[in-house]
């Protein structure tokens with residue numbers, strides 16, 4: 028399964044959400060950093076023993092190989108491992124490098140979605156019209172849009188959902204889209220409130236759940252603190268999203284088979 032994670036606007040916590048989801052995912056998983064604005068995994072992540080990751084091995088080296096065609100397991104040769112064992116595809120260090128990937132995006136998308144027995148969580152940054160990662164979104168089973176629980180975030184989300192409904196992302200039916208709200212742990216109403224708002228606007232996009240605002244755990248994921256996150260509110264909220272994400276993907280497949 029290919030799970031794309033993105034934002035409509037701003038910096039609501041896409042990288043953090045993708046990272047924590049990958050770290051609690053109950054199946055073999057790869058975290059791929061495809062943010063066209065420049066990746067964070069190489070900057071913030073550390074390998075075993077605190078080793079710095081190699082910025083040249085990842086998305087760019089995979090894209091270079093893609094010019095010669097990619098085998099089904101091509102991704103594995105370009106992965107690095109975070110301390111704790113999570114396999115990551117390191118992103119670009121600056122946005123200029125994305126231009127060079129241009130024609131390779133469809134092959135990269137195929138490499139992500141065709142990885143045998145392994146799910147791939149892709150950090151896609153912001154989904155804006157003209158984003159080069161559109162082929163990845165088109166190949167995704169699920170697109171998770173991350174928002175903060177604020178009215179202005181909801182307004183941008185609504186516009187982006189309308190735009191997504193009109194865009195042709197490439198082959199296939201496109202991803203099943205679901206929303207994830209980043210909220211304070213004690214805010215138990217945000218999911219219901221946003222669901223009602225979207226329904227009221229005639230948008231059937233499901234709000235799958237929430238990611239807890241948890242500064243301590245987010246700092247650990249961003250390399251600003253050195254402690255585990257296994258029992259944190261952040262990790263617990265991410266675990267609760269696993270089933271809704273899988274169910275969304277399954278219901279989308281089913282609807283597609285029947286149509």
Ligand SMILES: Nc1ncnc2c1ncn2[C@@H]1O[C@H](COP(=O)(O)OP(=O)(O)O)[C@@H](O)[C@H]1O
Nearest residue numbers: 038039040041042043239240241242245246249
């Ligand atoms: N769930 C969260 N709880 C607390 N802080 C968060 C959370 N998600 C993100 N942050 C913080 O917000 C900032 C932006 O997060 P990041 O994941 O890099 O966002 P994006 O990828 O959308 O730009 C970072 O400082 C990060 O630590």
Ligand SMILES: [Mg+2]
Nearest residue numbers: 041042062067
């Ligand atoms: Mg990010």
